[in-house]
Amino acid sequence: MIDIPAVDRQHLLVTGATGLLGSYLVRDLLLDGQPLAVVVRRSRRESPEARIERIVSDWEIELGKRLPRPRVLAGDLTAPRCGLSDADLGWVARHCSGVLHNAASLSFRGSDRAAEPWLSNVTGTANMLDVVRATDIEHLHHVSTAYVCGLRAGTVAEDDLDVGQDFGNDYERSKVEAETMIRAATGPASVTVYRPSIIVGDSHTGFTSTYHGLFAVLRLGHTLLTKVALGSTSGPAILRLLGVAPSSKKNFVPVDWVSAVIAHGVQKPEARGRTFHVTHPEPVSNVAIGALVQEAVERYSKAASPDDPELCDEQWFADNLSAQLDVYRSYFRNDPTFDRANTEAIAGHIPCPTLDHSRLMRMAKFAIDQDFGRAPRPARRTADPVAGTLGASVG
Ligand SMILES: NC(=O)c1ccc[n+]([C@@H]2O[C@H](COP(=O)([O-])OP(=O)(O)OC[C@H]3O[C@@H](n4cnc5c(N)ncnc54)[C@H](OP(=O)(O)O)[C@@H]3O)[C@@H](O)[C@H]2O)c1
Structure with a gap:
């Protein structure tokens, strides 16, 4: 653990902020006044800072209002300690009490565990857990998928995980391994899991930036x-x-609703420690x-x-x-039918x-x-x- 006194642990550390769901989570959490730090890798053309600036300034234009800037930490999940510098790791220890681990590879196929989807989803989650332990993070939130149920039929409970089911692809397998590691994490006081079904576009504008499902x-x-x-x-x-x-x-879910539910859950102490099927009641x-x-x-x-x-x-x-x-x-x-009792209890008003x-x-x-x-x-x-x-x- 980093031996630095915690001075102001108001920030939430978010991964995957440049993705479809992540960009909505950034919007919703900033609008709620939640200070954010984001772990972002550079793209072919842009630095991590430029990528986040573009996302936040796009939201500002659409919303017609100023938003605070997240603290940008350059990193890649696939590197030890997510590639964070010593200085950034120290900053996390001083300023963050929670992590929202949303980043993942959505590659469906790949048997080589040194490549995607395993690299970001399993090795990346292990690296993120090292950061959580090193910085004494209290509350861990993880974005999984409803399809950790694999090929199950019937009703899937929100707490079910590995019940010996078969899987449709390597992505599902990698997400089960990631969620298993997350649930077993011993450092944080609480571990909360959100499982969306197939994310589609924005329910108002149709916007999407990924083209799966x-x-x-x-x-x-x-x-x-x-x-x-x-x-x-x-x-x-x-x-x-x-x-x-x-x-x-x-089961499709619009990205703006998924983000609203997760942003709400992250900020509500009564949601901590539970698993949520962030799924549609009407497939x-x-x-x-x-x-x-x-x-x-x-x-x-x-x-x-x-x-x-x-x-x-x-x-x-x-x-x-x-x-x-x-x-x-x-x-x-x-x-299958995704039981959504926990989601109804905490976010039934959304x-x-x-x-x-x-x-x-x-x-x-x-x-x-x-x-x-x-x-x-x-x-x-x-x-x-x-x-x-x-x-x-x-x-
Ligand atoms: N889309 C769906 O239908 C769906 C359904 C259920 C659950 N989910 C879960 O929802 C979460 C977000 O998915 P999404 O649809 O928003 O996917 P997305 O648009 O593809 O975004 C993925 C995000 O993860 C980041 N990322 C991936 N590998 C990384 C690495 N090695 N280091 C740092 N960042 C990395 C990406 O960064 P770059 O921009 O640098 O690539 C991007 O910000 C994931 O956990 C996914 O499993 C998605």
Whole structure:
């Protein structure tokens, strides 16, 4: 442990602040007046400080108000002590009493434990726990996933973890190992776990910065329509391609709601020590997803023309996407029922926005407009009137 007297331990140390959920957590926690420190690695183009400045100043423009700046600590989870310098480790010991460990790799596949998703999720969590112990952190909060349940059916309790279940992919396995380590942590006075289901875009604006889950299937329909001249891309055809039962249901949660629940939980002493399924009370059926993909690509994607020199034949599609189809399939198996008694008890007053067709269409339009993250400049998080009006309230 670092031998430095604690002077002002008001800060919460957050990892993964540059990611989709992390950027909302930064917004919500700063708006609540929670002083933050963030562990951030540099990107190809930007320093850790510049990355956080961009995120916070974007929020300021959208909110129309000034926000305090988090203290930025350069680090990488995969390095011992998360790569924090001695000076930064000392600063954490003096100023932080809690950690919100949100960073993770969302790579689904990888058997090499020296690579992702294991490196950031398991080695990275172990390194974060070393920091927690070295700095005498009191309250540890961890963002896990509802899919630590793997391939279980029936009802999954919020405290269930490893019950001998099978898994759909390496990501799920790595998150179970991470959560197991977190729960066994002996230093902190409390360990609290948040398990979101599949995170989709912002319920008001459709904004997203990652394109997993729902967006992976949407991209499949988009690619079919824009690269292969099929004429039309039907929802049922996509579901058949994925090999998923139309009657299956998936649990999606809008990122702004997930962030609101976690930010609330982090600040409430009565939430400490519990596990929360941050999941939707009303899952969406695969039939609705198929219909959404069909309507969204027909409205927003530009269909390939038979004269297009870039046109690909169906064999190209099969060759290029067959490997990825397995990943999509593992997303779209039927979900179990996630018990959400703890979440209701602590955050029942924050209703999860209904993911109706118009809301999902807004998210789909955003993803297609952004070419699934390949558009040259990320769009601002502004509401778009084209997909219908949603109003500002949740529910
Ligand atoms: N998205 C979902 O559907 C979903 C569902 C359930 C649970 N979750 C959990 O929610 C959390 C946030 O996910 P997300 O959707 O916001 O993912 P995301 O957008 O991909 O963000 C991941 C964040 O983790 C950071 N990170 C990853 N590896 C790192 C490393 N080695 N060192 C430092 N930072 C690292 C990333 O930093 P860079 O920007 O530098 O890459 C980024 O800030 C994760 O714990 C995830 O497992 C996500």
